Amino acid sequence: MTELNTATSGAATGTGVRSRPRAVLPALCATQITSWGVVYYAFPVLNPEITAATGWSGTATMAAFSLALVVSGITGIRVGKIIDHRGPRTVMTAGSAAGVLSLVLVAAAPNLPVFFTGWLLAGLAMAATFYQPAFAALTRYFAPGHVRALTIVTLAGGLASTVFAPLTATLADHLTWRTTYLVLAAVLAAITIPAHALALRAPWPPAPSTPTDVVPTPHEVVRSRPFLLLALAFLLSAFAMYAAVVTLVPLLLERGYTTAQAAWALGLGGAGQTLGRTLYAALARRTNATTRTVVLIVLGAVTTAAFAVTPGPYGLLITVSVLAGAVRGNLTLLQATAITDRWGTTHYGRLSGILSAPAQTASALAPFAAALLAPPLGGTPALFALLAALGAAAALVALGTTVRTPT
Numbered sequence: 069m070t071e072l073n074t075a076t077s078g079a080a081t082g083t084g085v086r087s088r089p090r091a092v093l094p095a096l097c098a099t100q101i102t103s104w105g106v107v108y109y110a111f112p113v114l115n116p117e118i119t120a121a122t123g124w125s126g127t128a129t130m131a132a133f134s135l136a137l138v139v140s141g142i143t144g145i146r147v148g149k150i151i152d153h154r155g156p157r158t159v160m161t162a163g164s165a166a167g168v169l170s171l172v173l174v175a176a177a178p179n180l181p182v183f184f185t186g187w188l189l190a191g192l193a194m195a196a197t198f199y200q201p202a203f204a205a206l207t208r209y210f211a212p213g214h215v216r217a218l219t220i221v222t223l224a225g226g227l228a229s230t231v232f233a234p235l236t237a238t239l240a241d242h243l244t245w246r247t248t249y250l251v252l253a254a255v256l257a258a259i260t261i262p263a264h265a266l267a268l269r270a271p272w273p274p275a276p277s278t279p280t281d282v283v284p285t286p287h288e289v290v291r292s293r294p295f296l297l298l299a300l301a302f303l304l305s306a307f308a309m310y311a312a313v314v315t316l317v318p319l320l321l322e323r324g325y326t327t328a329q330a331a332w333a334l335g336l337g338g339a340g341q342t343l344g345r346t347l348y349a350a351l352a353r354r355t356n357a358t359t360r361t362v363v364l365i366v367l368g369a370v371t372t373a374a375f376a377v378t379p380g381p382y383g384l385l386i387t388v389s390v391l392a393g394a395v396r397g398n399l400t401l402l403q404a405t406a407i408t409d410r411w412g413t414t415h416y417g418r419l420s421g422i423l424s425a426p427a428q429t430a431s432a433l434a435p436f437a438a439a440l441l442a443p444p445l446g447g448t449p450a451l452f453a454l455l456a457a458l459g460a461a462a463a464l465v466a467l468g469t470t471v472r473t474p475t
Contacts, residue, residue: 093220101224108194134435152417157269168261176246197264200424208413305368308372309431317334319452344397366463369460411471
């Protein structure tokens with residue numbers, strides 16, 4: 069099980085204690101807030117103004133954004149492999165620059181093809197700057213105390229919407245959507261490019277040496293039954309989770325609540341997500357990898373089912389939303405530690421990229437699939453019941469993800 073001890077900062081001494089560069093953790097906290105806030109969370113705020121100003125359909129603009137998420141998931145495999153061998157500095161600095169360029173391209177887009185091109189580039193930037201590369205950096209720099217570092221960064225990342233959604237809305241009240249994106253691109257450039265370039269200069273620690281007869285190669289891991297089942301479990305869980313998140317507001321509106329009430333329920337779910345992440349270290353100390361995988365996915369299914377069968381009162385729905393957010397927060401850290409819990413840190417970046425790609429693709433497609441499925445199912449409550457069943461299926465699949473250690 070993952071150790072939670074944190075070594076002190078300092079240079080490598082040759083005694084087996086690795087350097088934990090002081091600047092890495094605060095820098096990645098700042099860049100995760102900014103990258104997620106600008107590249108991801110600004111779009112839902114600006115999209116209504118984009119469609120109103122350009123005449124482009126909301127379906128088309130959302131498809132461009134989903135394209136970025138799919139590209140991010142696929143590209144993340146290669147990004148992880150590069151980080152394993154060369155470290156995060158070049159990749160994340162270049163990704164920040166690509167993110168700035170992508171937003172400038174989106175802001176200047178005269179038509180949908182250019183708009184799509186901008187979001188395609190944004191997908192590459194996401195792959196190089198979002199959680200996966202940050203997790204790879206922290207896992208190598210801070211192991212074996214990486215769970216604490218991962219928790220801190222995800223807590224910071226959870227503030228991205230809290231900071232940048234209101235900021236984006238305020239800018240949009242005074243500027244056009246194009247100018248707003250240009251201002252946000254300048255913020256992204258000012259914070260993330262120098263932070264990645266300067267804070268990640270520390271020498272990249274070598275992968276821990278392990279006996280070749282004990283630890284399988286990456287090819288062997290990827291083809292193993294536990295890895296394949298884990299990828300499938302995360303895919304099903306991610307689809308169910310993200311479809312539920314994007315459909316929560318329609319569900320509450322269908323049940324007679326106001327838009328403001330639905331928005332508060334969704335927002336407080338985000339607060340629950342931050343709360344949940346503070347509990348993960350305690351859960352990791354008390355459970356093995358397979359147990360906590362199954363438990364967290366089951367809890368995700370239970371909270372989704374609760375939405376399906378609970379029409380009110382409003383306070384109870386708020387409680388369910390906070391609990392669902394807490395589960396989502398834990399699932400983020402579960403995925404971040406799934407590789408190290410089972411196969412160690414040696415090939416973390418590559419294996420984590422491969423493991424997360426199907427789940428990221430599922431999360432990108434979930435909003436469209438949810439919109440298509442709800443009408444034939446008879447409404448959003450039935451959709452939530454289906455999503456809960458998918459979550460339960462994911463938990464059953466996760467039962468087979470235990471890795472047997474050779475004796």
